[in-house]
Amino acid sequence: MKVTVIGCGNLGSAVVEGLVNKGYDVVACDKDEEALDALSDGVMKEKDAGKAVEGSELVVVAVKPEVVGPVLGSFDADDGQVVASFAAAVSLGYVRERTDGRAVRVMPNLAGEYNEMTAAVCADDGVPDEVARVLDDLGSYVEVDEELMDIATAVNGSGPAFVFYAMKAMRDAGVEGGLDEEDAGTLVAQTFRGAAAIVQNDERSLDELIDAVCSPGGTTVEGMEVLRESDAGRPFADAVGAAERRSVEITEELDL
Ligand SMILES: NC(=O)C1=CN([C@@H]2O[C@H](COP(=O)(O)OP(=O)(O)OC[C@H]3O[C@@H](n4cnc5c(N)ncnc54)[C@H](O)[C@@H]3O)[C@@H](O)[C@H]2O)C=CC1
Ligand SMILES: O=C(O)[C@@H]1CCC=N1
Incomplete structure (x- = not known):
């Protein structure tokens, strides 16, 4: 497929590299x-x-939100082609109005390079086969209603x-504790990867998995107590909220 x-x-x-x-x-x-x-x-x-x-x-448009309009105006797609915007904050309607191709809105991420991406997608009549195939090959995807694209973003x-x-904070703590920076980086990266693999393969909830790591009277409970007492999840939730609000704001500011 081209x-x-x-x-x-x-x-x-x-x-590009993932494809x-x-x-x-x-x-x-x-x-x-x-x-x-710089490409292969x-x-x-x-x-x-x-x-x-x-x-x-399939035509993937991966330019900044404000450039999507001019780019869509710079080529003629036909109705046999799918035109997928991978830009934040650009609505499906904005793309639909500017192309004769089948419009799709995708929120991807950088892990496409290693075929470990996950994406949120919305389209008018279901995800076109071409997009489903590409997103499966780049990693995975979920289809969502368009009003959920800001939070998905x-x-x-x-x-x-x-x-x-979060990885940097854990790596730096490892280095402060005496680990070599490269070793700490390796341990942290594989710990995140391993934790993700558990979550994707294990039927237990995230809370049950936390309990599975916390041996009674052991090391992890001490660390978990610090996280819970300082409500360390809150800043992460707030960061997601701030990014979501900005997505809405960009759409409004630029009339996308
Ligand atoms: N960086 C990320 O992790 C993610 C980015 N996105 C979306 O991807 C889009 C691109 O973001 P980045 O790659 O970070 O930006 P970037 O600035 O790194 O890349 C944009 C590219 O578009 C090119 N470009 C600009 N005008 C053009 C034109 N008229 N014709 C052809 N190429 C043109 C630029 O030369 C540049 O190489 C944005 O809409 C962003 O919301 C979505 C998810 C994740
Ligand atoms: O920061 C941004 O606006 C883009 C969209 C999601 C990730 N990077």
């Missing part, structure tokens, strides 16, 4: 030569959006930054 990705910065380049890993024919389009140069050799590179979308079943789009922040 996929064009327009905008190959942080997010678009991750999507290359899975054997897609990928056309990368960016106005910046350096962004194209197997990728077709094209600066002109009109040429870049020719023959592609905060949880899975911005989410990696919040997780990196």
